[in-house]
Amino acid sequence: MSQHIAIYARVSSKKQDTRSQQADLDQWILAFAKDHPIKWYKDKFTGKTMDRPGWKRLEADMTAGKVSKVVVWRMDRLGRTASGLTALFEDFQRLGVGFESLKDKVDLSTAAGRLLANVLASVSAYENEVRSERVLAGQHAARAAGKTWGGSEKGRRLTVTDEQIATVRRMQTDGESKAAMARATGLSRPTVYSILAAK
Template identity: 55%
Template sequence: MPRTAPKHAAIYVRVSSDDQRHRSQLPDLRRWAEVRDEPVKWYEDKATGKVMDRPGWNALMKDVRAGKVSAVVCWRLDRLGRNTAGVAALLDELRERKVKLVSVTEGIDFGTAIGKAVASILAALAEWETEVRGERVKAGQAAARKAGKRWGGGVPGRRKVTPAKERTIRRLKADGETVAAICREVGLSRPTVYSVLNEPAAA
């Protein structure tokens, strides 16, 4: 039988623009890597953290889904992304795939009991954020209806989803991806993704 390649720790480094440098993150991450027995692979991006669709990150997640990664390591949690729903969905997916998440400078290992508690808090905050947004939308709709406003063809209160993102959502679902993974991939909340999946596909 062919020998299975050992899993590696995926170290992720991100800055938001081309004029920034990874230099401040590297010393701490290198020190972490030096004391590991397992292989290490580096992934880098120069991109905003507001969306989860980035070349280096996509390569990392491709390896995660192929079962090649034992742990995802970052300098600080916000290096993974500044999209709360996307990061919460990522935590869900990593737990499902039994991949550890380590934040070096924050001293959080999401494979420990404390780390899992922090992850649960983050997920709860993401859910709360979605509920608050929904309540604001409903209040706005009620005020608009009172003022006599009517909506066109879209679904009132649903975040606008581009045709490209809608196709991506349906393709990933057809490929067997979890809703958590789809949310992370397209940078949308669970309610928005579910609303797309619950509607018939456009001709």
């Protein structure tokens, strides 16, 4: 049976696109896989579940023995839970499917690579949990102070920290939505737009 290399790209919502990931993935194909059959699988779906249409098609092809290797832009494009990623790495090993994450430099064919993959999976899950906790804590604090959502008083200048700016830009690189950036940083969407426009 002929096999192909599976290129998987994911963003979290329908308002986003995979272009930022696709440029690096296209370069990888040209450099390392231009003579191999390639098949793209894409999702616009949250990483908190593995039940995604594009991923399900890829999973079926792996089980059928049609996939020799899975390549992603970054490991968290596969998913955001440590348990989900760890189980997935075990599936790759069991099915004899190679795996490469361009940004994480992970190679599951070595013991060190498998260890690194599991560490990165745990870190990704931890960052996601911390981000969620920070958003909830900020909302509770704002409510306790009597603040409401929906923008700031007209003419008032907002103070934006370097950490908030870094978070917004990192999330943009990750393909997150503007609404998600606003929630994660406690900033309004107009402020998020102004930060991105100032790049």
